[in-house]
Amino acid sequence: MNCFRNGVTRLLLTRIPFFKEIIVSSFSCDSCSWSNTEIQSAGRIQEQGVRYTLAVTSRQDMNREVVKTDCASARIPELDFEIPAFSQKGVLTTIEGIIDRAVAGLEQDQPARRATDKEVARKIDEFIGKLRQLKEVNSPFTFILDDPSGNSFVENPHAPQRDEALVVTHYRRSPQQCALLGLEGEEVDAKPPDAADDLRDEVLQFNTNCPECNAPASTNMKLVQIPHFKEVIIMATNCDSCGHRTNEVKSGGAIEPQGTRITLRITDPSDMTRDILKSETCSVEIPELEFELGMGALGGKFTTLEGLLKDIRDLVEKNPFTLGDSSTPSRTGKLQEFIGKLQDIIEGKAQAHFIMDDPAGNSYLQNVYAPEEDPELSVQRYERSFEQNEDLGLNDMRTEGYEPEPASGR
Template sequence: MAASGAVAPGTPAAPAAPPPSRAQAPAPEHLFRPLSAEDEEQQPTEIESLCMNCYRNGTTRLLLTKIPFFREIIVSSFSCEHCGWSNTEIHSAGRVQDQGVRYALTVRTQEDMNREVVKTDSATTRIPELDFEIPAFSQKGALTTVEGLISRAISGLEQDQPTRRANEEAVAERIDEFIIRLKELRRVASPFTLIIDDPSGNSFVENPRAPQKDDALAVTHYERTVQQQELLGLQAEAPEEKPEEEDLRNEVLQFHTNCPECNAPAQTNMKLVQIPHFKEVIIMATNCDSCGHRTNEVKSGGAVEPLGTRITFHITHPSDLTRDVLKSETCSVEIPELEFELGMAVLGGKFTTLEGLLKDIRDLVTKNPFTLGDSSSPGQREKLREFSQKLDEILEGKLTAHLVMDDPAGNSYLQNVYAPEDDPEMKVEHYKRTFDQNEELGLNDMKTEGYETDVAPQR
């Protein structure tokens, strides 16, 4: 909405808008409401602003909302009743994420074209089959669908075609041919791949099959390069120097931070913990006195293991749910009996019990408004209810199931109550990582030996 809120030089300022009503200005803790058609208080804020097309006053509407399994966004829409000009944009209301994200969607049916997409300014969109790319920062952010992205690209190419036909007829003909190919993709004449690569980590592509795994959608989180950091206006933080000869294992360290919910000053506690028969981990917990928000996170205190680890555990008794579990950020969780898979980086790192992990999975899945609201497809609500019921049966000990923890970094752990003997219900496998797994962990380009600087001979 670059033009909707601007004021031309010498133009009298528009009259001040009346203060928003209570529905338009909720309390700070409810500023970003979950996206829901049933929330009557979720009303957009309307602001009178200048139309840069006819230079008369139009209306800008701002909606602050949350997208399930994603984060807070600001949806803005401008319309002018005088000339009919309008535009819409989306802005991320959160911070730049710790990692970039890359979505690769294989579009095969018209249902795939209806998937909801959040594309930020910093995201690059590619269709390899057409060798087509929309560079980062060439378009404003948008909350749309896959079909909407392609339609937007078609409109952008058609916009200057009359001028090209008059000045560069050969170029205009090639663009016409390309537009025809894009329109064929919009009709899904043949399968194609849509790639959205966002170094800020704030883009999103919907998985309509949640909580089940989506075979058509591959999500990859990666570490940003120095060039991407500069593109986003970020500076690399200097590594903190570790105090010499200081034993931190018996200390709880505290440092100041801001609450991720209300941004008020808060305290984060950090402690090194040695897990028996495993390794050392770092437990971090943040409590906010202002809004009551609490969060905890676990980081591995050691290096990436030479081999990946896959732990398969058969839950046969309610007492199994009391076992300690360390799930690292690089660990995926699978429950084959429920056809459920939790990808890497989801839920973050956790040190809890098996019961706590299953409850976190239940809360993550059942609180998804996309599967409960007006946007849910027929039968999706019933699948979610059945999934939640089976998960409750596992928690109550009425149903046996297998839990598979797959960690390519080898930093996850499930307690063995028979240690140092083998657990008859637990199978621990160590495997060699693939090239793609090493690439995702950033190990392929990591050099730890033979890196002395070569001195060029003097002439």
């Protein structure tokens, strides 16, 4: 598209563990030496959208790696600047690279604008100057990446420690966002009142596609009562084509009036066998390792403490920006040390505190002394903050004293 002569486009289907499958395309032209690279997601759309909010305060932040899919939008509120969804192809770049692409896009038609409308061209030149000044980071600014498909990513250079400058928010897509992604709600036939039997002993099955190979598979769903807790829904998917297995748990009840903070002091290898219900709104913290896993990560799980710690270990090992091809040697050594300490906890060679914080109150950690108190386990109830209620969608929810507006008499 530069000199309009024939070039060569190369396509590569590859699998990145953290981002599932992607298609990498690379174009090059021998006539004018112009080249271009793009990525497209070849995996499934995630169950929730994701929003990354980064406070850029230094030149190092400009080098953070970013995966931006074509359905993601990028915003810089300080300049009232936005790159709308589907206006650019997917790309693997950095914060600075995204700004450079925006500048290149604005400069593309400037010669024509200067000939037809000098005033508009002058204003765009001024705005391009402001974008270029952002690269120097003379003053802090905010970078927001919002992807309804959940397949975009902003690097955390401090992983596995928490990044104070980066806020990751998972959210449920709106009907408009679902329509934009080509997703349609499925209508489920309601059971007649006379068929409202007890589903606790029944395993329901519905057809779906494997998240790994996309082959037809089946998902089993069952309602389970956890002793001394509540009912949950367990879903398991098995693929006969590639052997992939996955399971997920959803809370079968409502959001609790208060949040729950569960703290377990791991002192014995037998603690690894404790049952755990981690909801998708629950965050996990291990203070001794300075590690924190945000809400929405790993989804909902019903497993043991050992199983959850192994999932955390696999999450760090399979992330290409931590220990993969995109990692740096200095960070690799630090993360290898972290994985070693985590493995010591799993094998019972080290003691640590395991903290689960669930604003929705739908997570659970087994008390092996039940119904007596567990000396190593403490459960605290707390009032949710306004921000936590906002993340759960409770601030705009009205369930009491609701009266519909009277119908018009016309």
